Amino acid sequence: MKNIVVVNNPANWSLELPGVEVVSARSYLSDGLYSKMRRARVFNLCRSYKYQSNGYYVSLLAEARGHRPLPGIMAIEDIKSQTMVRFVSEELDKEIQKALKHIVSDDFTLSIYFGKNLAGRYDKLSRQLFMQFQAPLLRAQFVRLNDHWNLHAISPISANEIPQDHKPFVIEVARKYFEGRRLPGVKKDDTRFDLAILRSEKESFPPSDEKAIQKFIRAAENLDFYVEVIGKEDYGRLAEFDALFIRETTSVSHHTYRFARRAAAEGLVVMDDPESILKCTNKVYLAELLNRNGIAAPKTLIVSEDNSGRIEPEIGLPCILKQPDSSFSQGVVKAENRQQLKEMLVKLFNTSDLLIAQEFLPTDYDWRVGILNGEPLFVCKYYMARKHWQIYERSKDGKTYSGKAESLPVNEAPEAVLKTALHAANLIGNGLYGVDLKQVGGKVYVIEINDNPSIDSGFEDVILKDALYNKIMKEFLRRIEVKKSPNRN
Incomplete structure (x- = not known):
C-alpha cells in the first residue's frame, strides 16, 4: 500500500522519508493519477482542516476513493468540536x-x-491523544483552573509550522511510524475486509471469554477478514475498519456507546448498533416498550421519588428493584420487607431519578434465547446460584458465584419461549440479542432484552460449536457486502 503525504506546498516540506511520496493538496485533489489509485494511505498535513478548505477536501476525497486518510473526516470534525x-x-x-x-x-x-x-x-498522554484525534501532527493546549488541568483545544500542525529544532525528531518518529512492523489499519493483501473486535482485558465479566474471542477470529479469517482486537484507546482508528464487533459490556455512559456511534457514523457495520445499546441498556425504556406492545412481563412499575409509595400495594413484597442500566445482576436488588424497600430506594435514587420495581417471580432457572437478525441462534437455561435468587451471587468478600448453564437445540425449546423472545427482540432491531425469560406454569414472561449477549466457550456454543461463531461472522460479511454493493439504494 502506497504512503502519500499531502501538504499545501511540497517546497516547504523538508523531511526526507524513504518510501513516502509527497504531493501538493491541489495535485492530490485534481490529478487523475490519484483518483485512479486503488490503495493508498494518505497522511494529510495541510495547514487547515476548515470546512471546504483544501485540507478538508483531501480527507473527504481520500475516503471517497477508498484510500485511508489520516485524519479522516470524522477525526477532523472531532478536532473542531469543543464538545469532543x-x-x-x-x-x-x-x-x-x-x-x-x-x-x-x-x-x-x-x-x-x-x-x-x-x-x-x-x-503516554501523546499516544492517547493521537489515538483519540488521529491526525499525524497535533498541538494540544491545556489550561489549569483551581489546580486542575483541562484540555482546552486541539489543532493540527502543518508541515511548515514544525520548529527547526524539532525536525530531526519528527523525521525519526515519522520514519519509525512508516517503517513499523505494521501500521494501524494495514491488512494482509489477500483479505477482503477488516473487522475490529472491541474488548477489555480488565473487564471482570466480559461478554466473551478469550477462547470464544479466538473462535470468532478464526471464523472471520476463514471468510477472508483481517481481524484485530482493539481497546478503548483505539477510538480514533475506527475508520480503518469495515466492521466493529463489540465484545465488552455496553452502557450509554461508556466508551462502548461512543465507539458504536462513531463506527456507525463512519459507515461501518456495527454489532450491536448504538440504537440497540441505547434501548437495551435502559430498563425504563424496556418496561415501557414491553407494556405498550402487549408482551407479558412481571408486574412492573417505573418508580420516581413521587410514586414510590405505589410499590407495595401494586407490586407487592418481596419485589425486585433495578437501576435502569444494571447488568450481570449488578444494580439489581431484592427487597424482602418494607424496611429493606425504604433503605434500598434511598440508595438507588442517589444514582438515578427513575428506577424499576418488578414483581418477584421465583424460578429455578431463566431462559436465554440468543437471536441474530430475527432468527433464534441458541437457547440456554441459566440456573440460579446455589441458595440464591439470581444467576450470579456476589459475596461480601468480593467473590462471584453462578449457577450452572444448560444449552439445548433451538428446536427443543418450548414454542412459547421462542415466539415470545422473537417478538420482543424484533421490537429492538435486527442485531445480536439475548432475551431473558421466565416460564411460570404455562405462561412466559420477558425479563429483559440484552444487546451484546454473552457468548462463552463451553456455554452458549455447546450445541452449534464452531458453527455458532461462523453464523455470526457470515452475518457480518453479508451486511458489509450489502453496504458496499454498487446497486444499493
Missing part, C-alpha cells in the same frame, strides 16, 4: 493530571508528532 475536546479531557483526566503535575505555569502546549513528544514523560 471536553469529553476527551474527562476521559483522559487521570493521565492529564499525572503528566502535567510538575508544570508551574497555568497553561501548557504539547506538540504531538505521530503520537510522540520530544519529552518522553509525555509519551
Whole structure:
C-alpha cells in the first residue's frame, strides 16, 4: 500500500522519508493519477482542516476513493468540536493530571508528532491523544483552573509550522511510524475486509471469554477478514475498519456507546448498533416498550421519588428493584420487607431519578434465547446460584458465584419461549440479542432484552460449536457486502 503525504506546498516540506511520496493538496485533489489509485494511505498535513478548505477536501476525497486518510473526516470534525475536546479531557483526566503535575505555569502546549513528544514523560498522554484525534501532527493546549488541568483545544500542525529544532525528531518518529512492523489499519493483501473486535482485558465479566474471542477470529479469517482486537484507546482508528464487533459490556455512559456511534457514523457495520445499546441498556425504556406492545412481563412499575409509595400495594413484597442500566445482576436488588424497600430506594435514587420495581417471580432457572437478525441462534437455561435468587451471587468478600448453564437445540425449546423472545427482540432491531425469560406454569414472561449477549466457550456454543461463531461472522460479511454493493439504494 502506497504512503502519500499531502501538504499545501511540497517546497516547504523538508523531511526526507524513504518510501513516502509527497504531493501538493491541489495535485492530490485534481490529478487523475490519484483518483485512479486503488490503495493508498494518505497522511494529510495541510495547514487547515476548515470546512471546504483544501485540507478538508483531501480527507473527504481520500475516503471517497477508498484510500485511508489520516485524519479522516470524522477525526477532523472531532478536532473542531469543543464538545469532543471536553469529553476527551474527562476521559483522559487521570493521565492529564499525572503528566502535567510538575508544570508551574497555568497553561501548557504539547506538540504531538505521530503520537510522540520530544519529552518522553509525555509519551503516554501523546499516544492517547493521537489515538483519540488521529491526525499525524497535533498541538494540544491545556489550561489549569483551581489546580486542575483541562484540555482546552486541539489543532493540527502543518508541515511548515514544525520548529527547526524539532525536525530531526519528527523525521525519526515519522520514519519509525512508516517503517513499523505494521501500521494501524494495514491488512494482509489477500483479505477482503477488516473487522475490529472491541474488548477489555480488565473487564471482570466480559461478554466473551478469550477462547470464544479466538473462535470468532478464526471464523472471520476463514471468510477472508483481517481481524484485530482493539481497546478503548483505539477510538480514533475506527475508520480503518469495515466492521466493529463489540465484545465488552455496553452502557450509554461508556466508551462502548461512543465507539458504536462513531463506527456507525463512519459507515461501518456495527454489532450491536448504538440504537440497540441505547434501548437495551435502559430498563425504563424496556418496561415501557414491553407494556405498550402487549408482551407479558412481571408486574412492573417505573418508580420516581413521587410514586414510590405505589410499590407495595401494586407490586407487592418481596419485589425486585433495578437501576435502569444494571447488568450481570449488578444494580439489581431484592427487597424482602418494607424496611429493606425504604433503605434500598434511598440508595438507588442517589444514582438515578427513575428506577424499576418488578414483581418477584421465583424460578429455578431463566431462559436465554440468543437471536441474530430475527432468527433464534441458541437457547440456554441459566440456573440460579446455589441458595440464591439470581444467576450470579456476589459475596461480601468480593467473590462471584453462578449457577450452572444448560444449552439445548433451538428446536427443543418450548414454542412459547421462542415466539415470545422473537417478538420482543424484533421490537429492538435486527442485531445480536439475548432475551431473558421466565416460564411460570404455562405462561412466559420477558425479563429483559440484552444487546451484546454473552457468548462463552463451553456455554452458549455447546450445541452449534464452531458453527455458532461462523453464523455470526457470515452475518457480518453479508451486511458489509450489502453496504458496499454498487446497486444499493
